[in-house]
Amino acid sequence: MELLEVRNLKTYFKTQKGMVKAVDDVSCSLSYGKVLGLVGESGCGKTTTALSIANLLPPEGRIVGGEVLLEGEDLMGLSAGKLRKKRWKEVSIVFQGAMNALNPVMKVGLQIAEVLMLHDKLTYEQAMIRTKELFKLVEIDEERVNQYPHEFSGGMKQRAMIAMALACNPKIIIGDEPTTALDVMVQAQILNLLEKLKNEINMGLILITHDLSVLGEICDDVAVMYAGKIVEKGKVEDIFENHQHPYTYKLMNAFPNIYGERKLSDSIPGNPPNLLEPPSGCRFHPRCEFADERCKTKEPMLAEVGHRHFAACHYGGVFK
């Protein structure tokens, strides 16, 4: 049994102008002790996918279809109370930009302790002891439990967030750009920490990022998202070295290569599509230099192009 399986997830946002199909038919899975990377441009639905897993969408957002199976149990079918018991205990989230993810008027230690008191039924004293252990684990001076978020540096806040995410020994941690806005040294520290912890407690990790170097470093599998859909997914080597979708290809080329010439990387022409009225056919066709009539009218399905390697392109691989 897979640790987590997301099947045909559809999350739409109701706006005044109409339905925004932020996540449209997304399927992916995660095994114990593995890291799944979700990559794509801003607004492609990465974060919405993550929030949908624990059903944490804002009031305008609704999951209109699909299943989220955590060890075989569909989270969508759970009552609000049962789902609350699973949140953080089984699936915790390290939010994007930990700058605002911590409550500014509450001591950091208490923000971690409160979750232990809720799920593990610890007393305040026990929870604080455990919080100090967690601080040690993420290499923050344990005296800092009584400090407020503004007394922490950016990297420390992010590590405190990770400590919080680890508090109840969850089965899955979702890292929503956990290293964005941090300098490379801190970034490396945090990634190492996540990888180490993942191996130690055999949990699954979903890493949302638009930083390809992060992906290459610690992911086992990668899913590339474009305009609310997964356009390619597979093992990290396949995605990096044997990509079959033009968008993945463009994404890889947009990233500077330290061994290559010193030139400005290619950008992908055009803008991400408007999800109120997504393009017909293949959603990437207006920006794809290989697109033809067929791409404009017929939507390509995810098709197996290799062992556990899927791509949604009519010309899978042959465009190069």
Added chain:
Amino acid sequence: MKRSYVIKKVLQALLTIAAILIFNYFLFRIMPGDPLQSVMRNPKATPEAVERLKALYGLNDPWYLQFWIYIKHLFQGDLGMSFLYKKPVYEVIGTRLLPTILMVGLAEVLAIISGIIMGIMAAVRRGKSVDVASLSFSLITYAMPTFWLGIILVSIFSVSLHLLPTTGLLTPGQTYSSTFAMLADGIRHLILPTLTMSLVLIGEYALLMRNTLIDVLTEDYITTAYAKGFKEDYVIKKHAVPNATLPMITIIAMNLGLVIGGAIQVETIFSWPGIGRLMYDALTARDYPLLQGIFLMITVCVIIANLLADLTYGYLDPRVKQ
């Protein structure tokens, strides 16, 4: 809280009070109208009599000497004599202080509590009927002129229903069988002015609370709190409200300072013997010393209230302490 923060804030407040003293003094010197006229109330006074009076009040002295005397007397607790009441100003103000603090203070407390509760309910159920109802209520009462609202309440509760008295602190000429009976009579008199006053204030508090809370609810740490598996009640109470009360403190403190100043409109309508009413009387009678004394007291109260707000803020928001 850091001691340096407290000291800094106290010094700032003292400096402001000093500036107010100077401003307050000269404001009354440049105001139109001749103080002698108000004292004498006799247009046919002989020039000799005017001169005598000028000498008596020290009006012939140069301005800096007058100012020096004013400051000196002030530190001795002497605010001058009221023209109207022929009694020391501090004594006149003293007798009016309690009714005002009682009425406006009670109204503030009621308005703050119900305003905050209304604001929270509206923000949490944003767009639902609770929100629409509380928003309409707040906007209507906020926009209503105080004197008009007071008169309407009088016409309903006193004139039509004969439930409550219209004016004063107690029923005039009444003899009471016990202190309890007197207290009951006082409370009956207190209801209408307090109600008017708090209705006027609720809207402001409810609207501010609602808007700040709506902003706070979109913050990332609120999503974090929900992701941690907490119930809505807990998230609102422990994470959202503490963050949303910060702007409330400022506005509450500013209004609390004005409590002492009383509410001229409410006190006038209900003939409530408070500071607001006194200010109105002093103004119509051109009783400069009394007016000056009231102004000084109100400004000092506002400054003290602001100082308290700063200190509370420093206590509630850890970021301010630094």
